[in-house]
Amino acid sequence: MSPQNLFDEGIPPNSTAVAIDKDKNSPHAVRWAIDHLVISNPLIILIYVRTKNNQYRSFAENSNSNDVESEADLQKLFTPFRGYCARKGVVMKEVVLDDNDIPKAILDYIGKNLVHNIVIGASTRNAFARKFKTYDVPASVMKSAPEFCSVYVISKGKIASVRTAQRPAANTATPPRQPSPGLPQLPSDLGEQEDALRGQAMKGGTKGGGTERMSLDKGSDPVRGIARDRHKNTPTNISLESYDYPVRGQRTSTSRDSISDEPDFSGSLAMGSMDMSSQSLDFSNASFSPPRGSSASSSREIEAEMRRLKLELKQTMDMYSSACKEALTAKKKANELHQWKMEEAHRFEDARLAEEAALAVAEMEKAKCKAAIEAAEASQKIAEMEAMRRKQAEMKARKEAEEKNRALNALANNDNRYRKYSIEEIEEATEKFSDKMKIGEGGYGPVYKGKLDHTPVAIKVLRPDAAQGKKQFLQEVEVLSCIRHPNMVLLLGACPEYGCLVYEYMENGSLEDRLFRRGNSPPISWRKRFQIAAEIATALLFLHQAKPEPLVHRDLKPANILIDRNFVSKISDVGLARLVPPSVADSVTQYHMTSAAGTFCYIDPEYQQSGMLTTKSDIYSFGIMLLQIITAKPPMGIAHHVGRAVEKGTFEEMLDPAVPDWPVEEAINFAKLAIKCAELRKRDRPDLGTEIVPELNRLRDLGRSPESYGTDGYYTSSNNSGQSRNMVPRSPPMSSS
Structure with a gap:
């Protein structure tokens, strides 16, 4: 192909x-x-x-x-x-x-x-x-x-x-001609004559530098023309129409096919099919009748003439084949030039379109660049403003840090708000931290009983590895040395070098120990319980109304409520207390803490989930503690259980059975107030100053009033109509001690 x-x-x-x-x-x-x-x-x-x-x-x-x-x-x-x-x-x-x-x-x-x-x-x-x-x-x-x-x-x-390939692909545009078996071989001495005839044919075939069409029609056969010129009187019946010579470049499926017309050619090369390889030039049918009376010499001349005609015919065919080759080569070159021209035109058009697109893109990029420059300038101005604000904030933070350091140094060295004890005095008071003097274990270290300045004291010792405890130590010293309240534990002194805090000694321990009767202690009466609840609410309100910023305890629980010999309750362990902005008290503005702190079952769920700290966070812990005061039960799910009991009318079963004379109706009111304090949402919890404290003071005063008991030893309560109603028989009122 x-x-x-x-x-x-x-x-x-x-x-x-x-x-x-x-x-x-x-x-x-x-x-x-x-x-x-x-x-x-x-x-x-x-x-x-x-x-x-x-x-x-x-x-x-x-x-x-x-x-x-x-x-x-x-x-x-x-x-x-x-x-x-x-x-x-x-x-x-x-x-x-x-x-x-x-x-x-x-x-x-x-x-x-x-x-x-x-x-x-x-x-x-x-x-x-x-x-x-x-x-x-x-x-x-x-x-x-x-x-x-x-x-x-x-x-x-x-x-x-x-x-790899051994040679390049051969140019098969014109297959090599095979000598026809019917044609005689050319003698070597006829080469000059063949060249001359080929040159003559080439001059006629390429006149004017163009490519002229050559055809082998019956009326214009160059071979026959030569034969007639030389032997006008010799009847030569040589026909070339029976030969089929394949010309390269044309399709072999048809016997007569012309080269396809191209726009670069003025005409087509119409040529007949001639096959020199399959047909032989057989002149046996040609009749040569010598004239009568001719001699043997005339026969030899005829044979010589026949050989010469065959030679001329072969030369003519060679010239024809050469002309066809040149025509096909020219056509191929013309096609290649035309294809190259079309490709160059496409490339030029593509280049033009690409240039236009590049110009459009350049315009768009220019506009984007301009917008980016403007945005960069605006961003630079914003960054400069932010840098200035940051610099001012850093300066302010540095000043605050310096003030804090000065305050800590003053606290450690020249603070006269509390007495400083040396470690020797602490060791002497605790008999070198003897186990027999140990009265409890706190979250960050043990608590020992001792005597300093002829006064019983409780000494809390910070463990050396408690890094968080050091922060709470400083916080507790700062808070307790600045505030005084009858229901807040009193800080007597400290040893800052070794992390020791000296408190007043509370003989009755914690509220948790008394509620659960640890050490086989007697139960607390309902009057003392109402009194303790009112005292804790009063101290908590004092913390929430502290100036210049409110204090949130964050770890309110029975274990942190201490009771002295007269059953006066006091709030202790304020190491987790935090100052919050005054606007937090209205429960609208919230103070965000990075992590929630406190004891499980007492932490405000909303504060634990969102980290938003308000004074209402202490109300939830206080509500759980109020329910424990009247039930003496663990804090896990206590609000749910008490609420179900109130709804079903089985609330009396939830009261602490160690107390035989509960005023049921007042205890129900107490429980309902505690359940409201333990609501999951802060906005549903009552206000400490306007709702909780007045109600708890009323219940405390009820326990103090001797009129609440009749002459027969029964507890009485007035209903809405003013009539008195006898409750279950109770023991006569006890002394205030």
């Missing part, structure tokens, strides 16, 4: 083909070919051989596949390669060959289409080769490929083996 036909079929010379299959190496082979071979010529041919052999079919059935693919299967096979080639800007040609011999089909296609490079995956059809002991496609193609074709075997994206 000629290059012209290759071009007409879309396969230009020096093309690259890839033999693909359904294996995993085919995508690697196509990718490698596009990256390394398809450079100047953006075309790649994908060849797939579809087999129909029975043994392959049986193997395919055993392996759940089918080698006789349908069109849908072929489309599915080629679809991934189409997308990849489209992304790479490569034109892909799909070729499907039906043959049982895969190497033969590939080699035939290479030879017919002058494929310059063939790329094969290393595992192409090797499964069939191993199953049936047949051919190995890469090895067969590499062994039998034409010398002008380079063979590359690719395995996993790398070259497994290669065989």
Whole structure:
């Protein structure tokens, strides 16, 4: 097949083909070919051989596949390669060959289409080769490929083996002529005459630098013209219409075909088909009747003339073939020039469009750049303002830190708000921290009983490894040394170097110990319980109304309520207390803490979830503690259980059974107030100053009033109508001690 036909079929010379299959190496082979071979010529041919052999079919059935693919299967096979080639800007040609011999089909296609490079995956059809002991496609193609074709075997994206071309592809535009068996060989002494005739033919065929059409019609045969000129009286019946001479560049499917017209040619070369290889010039039918009475010399002259005519005919045919070759070459060059011209026109148009697009993009980029510059200037101004604010904030923070350090130094060195004790005095008071002097264990260290200045004291010792305890130590010293309240524990002194706090000694321990009767202590009467609740509420209100900023305790629980010998309750352990802005007290503005602090079951759920701290956070802890005061039960789920009991009318079962004379109605009011304090949402909890404290003071005064008991020892309560109603019999009122 000629290059012209290759071009007409879309396969230009020096093309690259890839033999693909359904294996995993085919995508690697196509990718490698596009990256390394398809450079100047953006075309790649994908060849797939579809087999129909029975043994392959049986193997395919055993392996759940089918080698006789349908069109849908072929489309599915080629679809991934189409997308990849489209992304790479490569034109892909799909070729499907039906043959049982895969190497033969590939080699035939290479030879017919002058494929310059063939790329094969290393595992192409090797499964069939191993199953049936047949051919190995890469090895067969590499062994039998034409010398002008380079063979590359690719395995996993790398070259497994290669065989480069030995020579370039031959120019097969005009196949070599084979001498006709019927024509005699030219003698060597006739070369000059042949050259002269060829030159004469060339002058006539290329006059004016153009290409003139040559035809072998019956009326204008140059060979016959020569014969008539030389032998006008000799009847030569030589006919060239019976010969079919193949001219390269034309299609061989028709007996008479002309070269396709092109715009660069003024006409077409119409020529008859002549086959010098299949037909011989047989002049045996030509009748030469010598005149009567002629001699033997005349016969020899006729034979010589016949030989000369044959020689002239051969020379004419050679000149005709040369002219055809030149015409085809000129046509090919004209086509190439026309193609180059069209490509240059497309390139110029693409360049023009690209230039316009580049100008438009440049304008857009210019506008974006201008907007970016403006935004950058605005951002720079904002950054300068932020830097100035940050600098001012840093200066303010530095000043505050310096003031805090000065305050701490003053607290450690020259603070006269509390007495400083040396470690020797502390050790002497605690008998060197003897276990027999130990009365409790706090969250950050043990608590010892001792005597300083002839006064019983409680000494809390901070453990050396409690880093958080040091912060709480300073916080507690700061708070207790600045505030005084009858229901706040009194700080007598401290030893800052060793983290020791000296408090007044509380004989009755904590409220938790008394509620749960640890050490087999007697139960607390309901009057004392109401009194303790009112005292804690009063001290808590004092903390919330502290100046200049309110204090939130954050760890309110029975264990942190201490009771002295007269059963006066006092709030202790204010190491977790935090100052919050005054606006927090209205429960609208909230103070954000990075992490919640306190004891489980007593921490405000809303504060634990969001980290927003307000004075209402202490109200939740206080409500849980109020429920424990009247029930003496653990804090886990106590609000739910008491609420259900009030709804079902079984509240009396929830009261502390150690107290025999509970005023049930007043206890119910007490429980309802405590349940309101333990609401999950802060906004649903009552106000401490206007609702909680007045109600608890009323209940405290009720326990103090002797009129609440009749002469018969029964507890009485007035209903809404003013009539008195006897309750269950109770013991007579106890003394205030």
